Amino acid sequence: MLCLGIESSCDETALALVEDGRLLGSVLASQADVHALFGGVVPELASREHYRCIGPLFDELMRRCRRSGTDITLVSVARGPGLLGSLLVGVAFAKGLALGLGARFLGLNHLHTHLLAVGLEQELTFPCLGLLVSGGHTHIYRMEAPWRCQPLGRTLDDAAGEAFDKVGKLLGLTYPGGRLMDALARAGRADAGLFPRPYLDNDNLDFSFSGLKTAVASYMERRLDGGWPHPLRRVEDAPQALRDCCASFNLAVVDTLCVKVSRALDRQPDLRALIVAGGVAANSLLRERMEELMRRRGGKLLTPSPLLCTDNAAMTAYAGWLLGRAGFQHDLSMETIPRGRAVPDDMVCRAEHPQSGETA
Known part of the structure; x- marks a missing residue:
């Protein structure tokens, strides 16, 4: 066919x-x-x-x-x-x-x-947990078959990818800002206490990243003077403070995603495989942390190559x-x-x- x-x-x-x-x-x-x-x-x-x-x-x-x-x-x-x-x-x-x-x-x-x-590159395993992290959606699914995806958690306002794009715009990065933010984050030093892990004080699997975007805007007003080229196109032109800000924001997003995925896996103990997909799945820290999470649980992570994200x-x-x-x-x-x-x-x-x- x-x-x-x-x-x-x-x-x-x-x-x-x-x-x-x-x-x-x-x-x-x-x-x-x-x-x-x-x-x-x-x-x-x-x-x-x-x-x-x-x-x-x-x-x-x-x-x-x-x-x-x-x-x-x-x-x-x-x-x-x-x-x-x-x-x-x-x-x-x-x-x-x-x-x-x-x-x-x-x-x-x-x-x-x-x-x-990811099935174009690796063998699909069902049932499995699916985490979709894109510009418009951050959703968790239980996937029984290619045609049967049961939603377990969803985006309530800003998705993770949307937060990356909006924060990138606040920081004066070229659009779309996600890829450059990832590169800046790799060159920065993350402060785990700088930004909150949003919408974790609950027992559900939904996501809300709008508050994190607001926290970055507030931090910029207090600590960052914007002394870099606008729009910023290269990591080399970014001051260390900007790189550290991106690293801290990146860590906050990834930590939040890991907590919700762990919570979902705890509630679905029969699932031994996790698919992470969508534009944000190309993020290097997210891929590393999800790989580590599944390795600790004795499961398998399936992620498409960046071009398929x-x-x-x-x-x-x-x-x-x-x-x-x-x-x-x-x-x-x-x-x-x-x-x-x-x-x-x-x-x-x-x-x-x-x-x-x-x-x-």
């Missing part, structure tokens, strides 16, 4: 082909330079860029992989959550292709595709292949789901398969 994956949930236009669980090729057009001018993603500009790029990217992917549209068995697309205008461009293109090619069609939960991306179409094509192989699909009336609404489990299994015979 040849599955085309389409990703357009935010500011990356991407397409990929997966056949028999193997990535054949992928193409991507980044809008980072466009939105860097505004310090964040401008939804109207994002949807226009998707519309401009998606057709030529499809042609380029087919050329690179030496395939034609008639070879495609299944068209999978991120249906949400995300920016509505951006999602609609990808979903409309996917529906048009499926209709024109006579291929099956499948809309995917963008969050779940992040968690499944950020938004990409390889994860959409692979997740589509997994679910399509099990017989799941949508009809062309499927609804697109913007951020702020839950993505429904409304896939229908149309084909018998040894791994599935149910409606998701």
